[in-house]
Amino acid sequence: MNQPGLFPKPVASLLIGMDKLPELLSRVMPLKSKHRSAMPGQIRALSTYLTAERDQLPRDYMNQPPLLSAYLHYFMPWNLYRQGRLLAGLDLRIKPGAQIVDLGAGPLTFLLALWLSRPEMREQELKYLGLDRSDTPLKLGRQLFRAFAEKSPWMVRTERKPVGVGRNPTADILVMANLLNEMEWGGEARPRARDEEDEMGSPYDQVLAKWESQVADDGAILLIEPGMRASGINLFRLREAALARGWHVEAPCPHGETCPMPGHRNSAWCHFSFLPTGVPIWLINLSRKAKLPKERASLSFLLLTRGENPPVKVAGPIRSGGGESFVRVVSESFDLPDWQRGRYGCSERGLVLLQDQKTPDETGPRSGDLMAVTWPDKPQKDNKSGAWIVPRTR
Numbered sequence: 001m002n003q004p005g006l007f008p009k010p011v012a013s014l015l016i017g018m019d020k021l022p023e024l025l026s027r028v029m030p031l032k033s034k035h036r037s038a039m040p041g042q043i044r045a046l047s048t049y050l051t052a053e054r055d056q057l058p059r060d061y062m063n064q065p066p067l068l069s070a071y072l073h074y075f076m077p078w079n080l081y082r083q084g085r086l087l088a089g090l091d092l093r094i095k096p097g098a099q100i101v102d103l104g105a106g107p108l109t110f111l112l113a114l115w116l117s118r119p120e121m122r123e124q125e126l127k128y129l130g131l132d133r134s135d136t137p138l139k140l141g142r143q144l145f146r147a148f149a150e151k152s153p154w155m156v157r158t159e160r161k162p163v164g165v166g167r168n169p170t171a172d173i174l175v176m177a178n179l180l181n182e183m184e185w186g187g188e189a190r191p192r193a194r195d196e197e198d199e200m201g202s203p204y205d206q207v208l209a210k211w212e213s214q215v216a217d218d219g220a221i222l223l224i225e226p227g228m229r230a231s232g233i234n235l236f237r238l239r240e241a242a243l244a245r246g247w248h249v250e251a252p253c254p255h256g257e258t259c260p261m262p263g264h265r266n267s268a269w270c271h272f273s274f275l276p277t278g279v280p281i282w283l284i285n286l287s288r289k290a291k292l293p294k295e296r297a298s299l300s301f302l303l304l305t306r307g308e309n310p311p312v313k314v315a316g317p318i319r320s321g322g323g324e325s326f327v328r329v330v331s332e333s334f335d336l337p338d339w340q341r342g343r344y345g346c347s348e349r350g351l352v353l354l355q356d357q358k359t360p361d362e363t364g365p366r367s368g369d370l371m372a373v374t375w376p377d378k379p380q381k382d383n384k385s386g387a388w389i390v391p392r393t394r
């Protein structure tokens with residue numbers, strides 16, 4: 001039995017919105033032609049800052065027009081696409097009237113992704129507060145939202161505010177998208193290794209304690225990060241700390257046991273990837289010009305909830321009973337000996353290698369799908385990965 005996947009085909013409203021984006025961007029941030037022609041180079045420069053040279057990233061990069069326009073034309077649309085696919089796939093049920101606080105909101109990417117990918121929520125009451133240490137992207141994000149959603153009943157506010165400084169506004173749902181990598185963990189660019197941690201608890205524990213004080217008793221935290229190993233490790237450690245503090249992991253994990261994909265040393269890290277189906281041609285061309293084409297989109301994420309009546313739920317799997325358990329397919333498929341295909345997945349018993357017959361049309365589960373599997377009576381372990389071998393029954 002195959003349960004809903006995380007990344008179904010993109011919804012039409014998301015693709016229509018992305019088609020319109022260049023026109024709306026030229027309205028909210030008109031560019032001279034010399035700045036337009038310099039943009040591919042600026043996109044490459046910002047990409048290097050955001051990955052390899054993160055310590056060189058200017059703190060106010062979102063207030064510098066060349067870097068801001070690179071963000072708005074390349075990084076934001078790809079984030080919009082990734083977040084839109086996820087928000088539709090998760091089928092998030094957000095309670096009417098819930099207050100979303102988005103930390104490091106930038107140009108309100110999350111809000112725009114929610115609006116574009118969940119048209120059935122457009123008439124619902126919703127409160128959104130976007131916070132960022134830079135003012136300009138917040139202002140442009142508000143203008144973009146109004147251009148997409150002129151008569152929306154959603155109450156949208158923004159505030160210039162560095163994370164963790166001063167009084168924190170309370171949230172039913174605290175969102176952070178593509179922020180963890182930029183956060184200063186106790187003055188350090190990266191959290192310390194486990195053995196260096198002092199009695200204060202890990203930086204992950206400390207940061208969660210701060211977020212907790214800001215989130216309602218019946219509340220949720222949604223973290224969305226790039227599909228990189230460093231992000232996977234951060235989410236693994238946050239998940240561990242959150243479970244110890246009594247949070248429930250709503251997604252993507254099909255269990256609350258130890259994560260089998262911690263990302264340490266050479267181990268796999270939890271992230272999902274999918275074909276960028278339907279991405280508008282203008283974004284594909286710009287990505288090529290910037291020499292940053294994408295054959296796959298990828299991300300990692302974590303949705304935590306607490307309380308009896310959390311403000312957000314994902315459409316959950318239907319348990320069929322009778323010895324089945326759930327496996328979240330994480331990797332894409334790869335060749336195994338004897339005309340077989342394999343996929344790594346996550347289960348409450350640990351890492352799973354789902355084995356399947358090769359099919360000429362390459363059908364089968366995809367990264368992010370949730371599968372109900374029947375375990376063999378005496379499961380074997382794969383020598384290479386240590387994963388439990390589970391044959392996929394068709």
Ligand SMILES: C[S@@+](CC[C@H](N)C(=O)[O-])C[C@H]1O[C@@H](n2cnc3c(N)ncnc32)[C@H](O)[C@@H]1O
Binds near residue numbers: 107110131178184
């Ligand atoms: C990579 S962008 C992500 C923007 C948006 N969330 C998205 O997914 O496209 C990171 C944002 O976090 C903001 N930021 C970084 N550190 C911050 C901090 N300490 N306090 C507030 N905002 C911060 C940056 O100004 C930037 O707008």
